[in-house]
Amino acid sequence: MTSRNIFATCATIVGTLSTLHGAITWNAAADFHNNETSATELSNPNAQVPVWSYGYRESFASATITLFGTGQHSNAINTNVKFQGWVTGASVIVGTNVSAGLDNGLNPGQMLVHPGSLASNPTYNVVRFTAPTAGSYNIAASWFAVSTTTGTGLDGVDTHVVVNGASIYDALAAPGATKTTGTLNVNLSAGGFVDFVVGPGASGNNTNDSTIFDANITLVPEPSSTLLLLGALPLCFVRRRKAAN
Structure with a gap:
């Protein structure tokens, strides 16, 4: 998977988590x-x-x-x-x-x-x-x-x-x-x-x-939801960096 595709996938995941677990x-x-x-x-x-x-x-x-x-x-x-x-x-x-x-x-x-x-x-x-x-x-x-x-x-x-x-x-x-x-x-x-x-x-x-x-x-939002969202961000950047290497 290319770096661009990984970043797009991660952005979609984070966006979905924000929608599901964000403030309403x-x-x-x-x-x-x-x-x-x-x-x-x-x-x-x-x-x-x-x-x-x-x-x-x-x-x-x-x-x-x-x-x-x-x-x-x-x-x-x-x-x-x-x-x-x-x-x-x-x-x-x-x-x-x-x-x-x-x-x-x-x-x-x-x-x-x-x-x-x-x-x-x-x-x-x-x-x-x-x-x-x-x-x-x-x-x-x-x-x-x-x-x-x-x-x-x-x-x-x-x-x-x-x-x-x-x-x-x-x-x-x-x-x-x-x-x-x-x-x-x-x-x-x-x-x-x-x-x-x-x-x-x-x-x-x-x-x-x-x-x-x-x-x-x-x-x-529940604290667990916020932690899940924050935890997804560094994972995405790590995957992107590995793909770039």
Whole structure:
């Protein structure tokens, strides 16, 4: 085998190992937008990326979720044809800008969530990630409380990250403010889940509670996989050197 052929074969092997054992990342906003702009928009869980599902519940720290049904899907939320997704009569919304331009402060592909009020049923908006395989997952999420209006009852939104029913992150995003989790690491079994939850602020009022949300979730490669990949590299260069001699 020639040096060039050996190098090409090794590159293929390393590339395959990288694909099989490398980090895999899911993006909440992009994955939701892709489903909403496809023929599978009525699917929940997300038919394009089935790790995601969308729903609501009455308390933020809970394992329960009621998924939005097909009758709760709208191609014109609040009569706006550029804004589509899921909505309940209590104003719990998971939507995205499906247009090619900025719309009401929402860039194309961005994801907007809106909770109900404490007096309504339901109250909390839930975007759920379900682990496709057991492993270590890094989570980074952000919420931007769009409205800058303040006043009685206009006190931003509660944001939470809930893992298998237990909250691991809680913060208030004040009007006009952004909250980010930094990187959170959790171990999940296959079928374990992470809920990104939004509710009204302490007043319970959900007026002006539109929130731009996004999250990246990354499956961290196992150490043995990384060692296997690193071990393949020197072997390839040794084979190439022998062939050259």
